[in-house]
C-alpha cells in the first residue's frame with residue numbers, strides 16, 4: 404500500500420485520518436501544526452505525540468522533506484537560489500528574493516515543463532513530473548528555516564506550468580494561506596501561466612484572492628508563435644477573453660509579463676499594438692529584460708528600447724513597471740541552475 408503524503412492533506416483531512424487511526428480529531432490539528440507552523444522535518448520531532456502514534460504515523464504516512472543540494476547567493480546578498488533534491492532524487496530550484504516590503508519566494512510547480520517556450524531553460528528537457536502540494540510547500544518551509552527569514556510573498560514562477568498541475572496547485576494555495584498554517588495571504592500569492600485558457604476559467608471559479616500573471620510576451624499571434632508553442636493552441640484574443648472572465652469573477656487585476664527580446668518583440672510598433680490590445684483591461688504590465696540562456700541566441704533588448712517600450716505603454720495609460728533584475732550572477736532565471744547542475748551529469 405502506498406504511504407499517505409500527509410503534508411499534502413488539509414487540516415480536516417488530517418483530523419479525519421486520526422479518527423480513522425483510532426485517535427482523537429484534535430491530534431490531527433496538532434500534527435498539522437507541527438508540519439505547517441513548526442515546520443517539523445520528521446515525525447520524531449512531534450514531541451507531544453505518543454511514541455506509539457509516531458510509529459504508527461511512520462508506517463502509514465510519509466513526511467515529504469526536501470534536502471538542499473546547493474545554495475547560491477548573489478553578490479549583493481538580496482537573492483539566494485536553492486537547489487533541492489526530492490525523494491526520487493530529482494532536483495528542483497527555488498529562489499528567495501529579499502525586498503524592502505518583505506521576502507518573496509519563487510517556487511517550482513513541476514519537474515521540467517512541457518510548454519516549450521523558446522527563451523526558457525526549464526523546458527529544454529521536457530516535463531518529468533508534477534510536484535505534489537507538499538513538495539511545493541516544502542520549498543517555502545525549507546527556505547524559511549534555512550535562511551531564518553519570514554516569507555511573506557510567494558510567486559509560482561519557477562520551473563513548470565502551474566495550471567498544468569491544477570489540482571496540486573489548488574491544494575498548495577489552500578494550505579499555505581490557511582490560518583492554521585503559515586497563513587500567507589492569498590493577496591500575496593502570484594501564479595504565472597503561459598495562458599491555458601480553459602484552466603484560467605477553471606481557476607476563476609475557485610474564488611481565490613491570488614494574482615494571476617499571464618506570460619504574454621507578444622502583441623500578436625505571429626510574434627507569440629515564434630516564442631511560445633502554446634500560441635498555436637490559443638490565440639491572444641482567447642487568452643485576453645479568459646483574463647476578462649477572470650477579472651469579472653474575482654475582481655483581481657491581471658498582470659501581463661512581457662520579456663523583451665532584442666529584435667523579436669521590442670519595437671515601438673509592437674508597444675503600440677500591445678497598448679491597443681489591452682487598453683480597457685484592468686491590468687498591469689511587467690516588462691522583463693530577457694535573461695539570455697546559453698542554449699539559445701536570444702539577446703536582451705538595449706535599455707533605451709526597454710525604456711521606449713515602457714514610455715509608449717504609459718502614454719496609452721497602461722500601468723507598467725520594468726522588473727528589477729536580481730541574481731543574474733547566480734543563474735536565477737527559470738531553470739538555469741537546475742539545467743547547469745544536470746549538464747554536469749550529477
Ligand code: SAH
Nearest residue numbers: 523560563564595596597618660662693694
Ligand atoms: N509556466 C509559467 C510560469 C513559469 S515561467 C509561465 O509561463 O508563466 C515565469 C516567467 O518567466 C514567465 O513569464 C516566463 O515566460 C518567464 N521566463 C522564462 N525564462 C525566461 C528568461 N530566460 N528570460 C526572461 N523571462 C523568462
